Amino acid sequence: xxxxxxHAAGPxxxxxxxxxxxxxxxxxxxxxxxxxxxxxxxxxxxxxxTGGPEETNRTTSxxxxxxxxxxxxxxxxxxxxxxxxxxxxxxxxxxxxxxxEIEREKILLGSKTSSxxxxxxxxxxxxxxxxxxxxxxxxxxxxKRMRKGYEAVAxxxxxxxxxxxxxxxxxxxxxxxxLSQATQLPTWLQSEDFxxxxxxxxxxxxxxxxxxxxxxxxxxxxxxxxxxxxYLMLLRKKWKYISExxxxxxxxxxxDKLFKNEEEEYSLYEALxxxxxxxxxxxxxxxxxxxxxxxxxxxxxxRDTSSNPCQLMHNHLNQIGHSGGLEQVEMFLLAYAxxxxxxxxxxxxxxxxxxxxxxxNDPEEDWPVVTLITEDDRHYNIPVxxxxxxxx
Amino acid sequence: MxxxxxxxxxxxxxxxxxxKLRQGDNLILGFSIGxxxxxxxxxxxxxxxxxxxxxxxxxxTEGGPAxxxxxxxxxxxxxxxxxxMTMVTHDQARKRLTKRNEEVVRLLVTxxxxxxxxxxxxxx
Numbered sequence: 077x078x079x080x081x082x083h084a085a086g087p088x089x090x091x092x093x094x095x096x097x098x099x100x101x102x103x104x105x106x107x108x109x110x111x112x113x114x115x116x117x118x119x120x121x122x123x124x125x126t127g128g129p130e131e132t133n134r135t136t137s138x139x140x141x142x143x144x145x146x147x148x149x150x151x152x153x154x155x156x157x158x159x160x161x162x163x164x165x166x167x168x169x170x171x172x173x174x175x176x177e178i179e180r181e182k183i184l185l186g187s188k189t190s191s192x193x194x195x196x197x198x199x200x201x202x203x204x205x206x207x208x209x210x211x212x213x214x215x216x217x218x219x220k221r222m223r224k225g226y227e228a229v230a231x232x233x234x235x236x237x238x239x240x241x242x243x244x245x246x247x248x249x250x251x252x253x254x255l256s257q258a259t260q261l262p263t264w265l266q267s268e269d270f271x272x273x274x275x276x277x278x279x280x281x282x283x284x285x286x287x288x289x290x291x292x293x294x295x296x297x298x299x300x301x302x303x304x305x306x307y308l309m310l311l312r313k314k315w316k317y318i319s320e321x322x323x324x325x326x327x328x329x330x331x332d333k334l335f336k337n338e339e340e341e342y343s344l345y346e347a348l349x350x351x352x353x354x355x356x357x358x359x360x361x362x363x364x365x366x367x368x369x370x371x372x373x374x375x376x377x378x379r380d381t382s383s384n385p386c387q388l389m390h391n392h393l394n395q396i397g398h399s400g401g402l403e404q405v406e407m408f409l410l411a412y413a414x415x416x417x418x419x420x421x422x423x424x425x426x427x428x429x430x431x432x433x434x435x436x437n438d439p440e441e442d443w444p445v446v447t448l449i450t451e452d453d454r455h456y457n458i459p460v461x462x463x464x465x466x467x468x
Numbered sequence: 469m470x471x472x473x474x475x476x477x478x479x480x481x482x483x484x485x486x487x488k489l490r491q492g493d494n495l496i497l498g499f500s501i502g503x504x505x506x507x508x509x510x511x512x513x514x515x516x517x518x519x520x521x522x523x524x525x526x527x528x529t530e531g532g533p534a535x536x537x538x539x540x541x542x543x544x545x546x547x548x549x550x551x552x553m554t555m556v557t558h559d560q561a562r563k564r565l566t567k568r569n570e571e572v573v574r575l576l577v578t579x580x581x582x583x584x585x586x587x588x589x590x591x592x
Contacts, residue, residue: 204551325513461508465526466562468497 214332225423253446372408498532504558
């Protein structure tokens with residue numbers, strides 16, 4: 077892991093403070109002592125930084141074709157890659173955790189390795205304030221801000237569902253929410269040409285051959301085209317099936333069944349990534365041809381690492397789910413690709429006008445809204461508006 | 469059982485008298501409630517009308533005071549000791565049912581089976 081580390085220690089935090097890698101600044105809110113085990117905390121801090129020394133290294137490494145992926149692996153900071161995380165009881169960490177934490181983590185790791193394969197990707201509901209109390213003890217300013225943030229969420233939502241914290245979590249949370257409330261297929265999914273998308277794009281843009289399929293870097297055009305087509309068809313099939321379920325409980329159960337950490341689930345994320353690429357290409361071309369594009373599109377392509385769709389693919393989309401997650405500007409891209417408005421409670425921004433951020437900022441009227449919660453713009457959880465139930 | 473705002477509500481109700489059970493410091497009733505004007509009514513599996521934000525019985529503890537008194541899962545609570553429960557928040561409902569100085573709560577509930585039974589008998 078190449079990321080810079082910062083320390084948090086001192087009175088009032090209770091025990092040691094193991095700090096997951098993260099960039100300096102407000103995003104380091106996640107790094108504060110929260111009262112949960114280091115193992116858990118690390119799992120939830122996933123994404124690469126925005127800006128910083130790593131970024132400039134990346135521009136020089138933008139070779140073409142074969143080199144691209146290898147170089148990207150080398151230069152992109154790999155926060156919390158799963159293998160590093162599971163068995164990371166190295167001495168550096170021990171410096172920042174107290175005995176209690178270490179014991180807790182050992183127990184957690186023990187149970188995790190046996191059952192992590194079979195855990196659902198979206199945890200069952202839990203009362204929001206209970207969750208908040210567990211996660212944020214202590215009286216640091218950050219803890220207080222988080223608690224206030226959760227209280228604000230609790231006025232609209234009774235429960236929270238934790239989302240598996242790998243680099244797919246933004247896609248996971250968004251898709252889960254979208255499917256949970258889906259009552260019809262979105263128009264873009266209904267189009268006849270939908271499944272022809274991969275072959276159409278590949279015939280126009282040769283560089284799409286470098287698309288990273290789930291496990292391997294694609295090589296042959298036919299191979300990529302077929303696989304992505306399969307993923308798109310799966311997305312349509314699942315969306316159609318779930319949207320046709322009438323009862324809300326049955327619909328929720330169907331979603332839970334889909335998101336159980338198996339191949340199907342990950343195929344859907346690949347489909348979403350491809351749709352994001354498609355949308356990016358459209359926006360890029362529109363802009364080049366003098367047509368109006370939303371502001372985020374300029375920001376998307378203003379980055380050194382993605383000045384065009386090809387670079388976007390190499391350095392960002394190909395990395396999602398592996399060494400990085402979605403940056404904020406990519407949340408816009410996802411929203412546009414799905415034609416959904418993603419409303420996010422950003423808890424570390426409580427007290428500012430960014431506390432509730434909409435992607436896109438000016439939502440289209442007919443785009444459905446899904447809501448997510450994030451403490452740090454890195455990991456996303458799902459608020460659920462279930463019927464509160466009280467035992468008397 | 470839907471209603472039109474502004475129109476009087478008519479319902480067939482059942483009286484349920486629950487004698488709370490003392491468990492240590494607490495007085496328990498032995499059932500759970502869902503619903504409330506601050507809740508999302510579409511998630512309520514018991515209501516016929518998915519815009520109904522009333523208070524519903526979601527669970528009844530076997531052998532508990534509520535079951536003994538005849539309360540059933542799916543019952544909609546209309547009144548508690550004379551207080552209206554059709555337009556309250558979830559928390560207000562909870563408070564009205566769990567007053568420390570009240571050992572007995574008298575509920576007016578309505579249930580779909582009651583409605584249907586009356587409708588049947590009116591037809592014959």
